[in-house]
Each structure stands twice: as C-alpha cells, then as structure tokens.
Amino acid sequence: MQAFVAKFQQKYKQAPNVFSAQAYESMYILAREIQRGGYTRDGLQKALTTMQPFTGLGGALVFDPKTREAQGKFFTPLVIKDKSFTLWSDCQAKLAK
Numbered sequence: 001m002q003a004f005v006a007k008f009q010q011k012y013k014q015a016p017n018v019f020s021a022q023a024y025e026s027m028y029i030l031a032r033e034i035q036r037g038g039y040t041r042d043g044l045q046k047a048l049t050t051m052q053p054f055t056g057l058g059g060a061l062v063f064d065p066k067t068r069e070a071q072g073k074f075f076t077p078l079v080i081k082d083k084s085f086t087l088w089s090d091c092q093a094k095l096a097k
Helices: 002-012 018-037 041-049 088-096
Strands: 054-056 059-063 078-081 084-087
Touching: 002 018, 018 041, 018 054
Parallel strands: none
Antiparallel strands: 054 059, 078 084
C-alpha cells in the first residue's frame, strides 16, 4: 500500500483515495481476465466468475458466480445514478421488482 501511495503522489501530486486504489486494481483484474476469457461479454463474464483470487492492495478478491459481487475483502459496490454515488444493493433491489 505504501508503494502505491508514494507512486501515486509522485505522478499526480496528490494523495490517492479509495476510488484511486479500486480503479488501479480494477484495470489489472480486467486485463488479466481478458487475457483468459477474451474480448466478448460471455468470455469475460466466465473469466471473472472463475478467476483465481486477485491479491491487491486490500487483500485477495474474487467474484461470486451467482451474484457477481466482489468477495473476500472490504468492498462497497457503488454505481452512479442521477449524477451521484448509490449503493449497488439499492439499485439491485429495485431492478428485482
């Protein structure tokens, strides 16, 4: 974590926040799983739900194949709705109705 913070501050001249770290890790996960599953929606979905744990800044992360939610470390799934952050679970419950 300290190395990530130092490199981030050197490059961007400001401290990273939780979104900086999540975006950084997300790109590594996507790149790795695109290599395994390919560039199609189905290929990437299968790769993400069967991936080996990704060990990043906050620990190991995998995705639940049924819910497709991140598992294994502190993670707060958010989406942007009406120009503000909203919990994914709130949107998911409304979609299920």
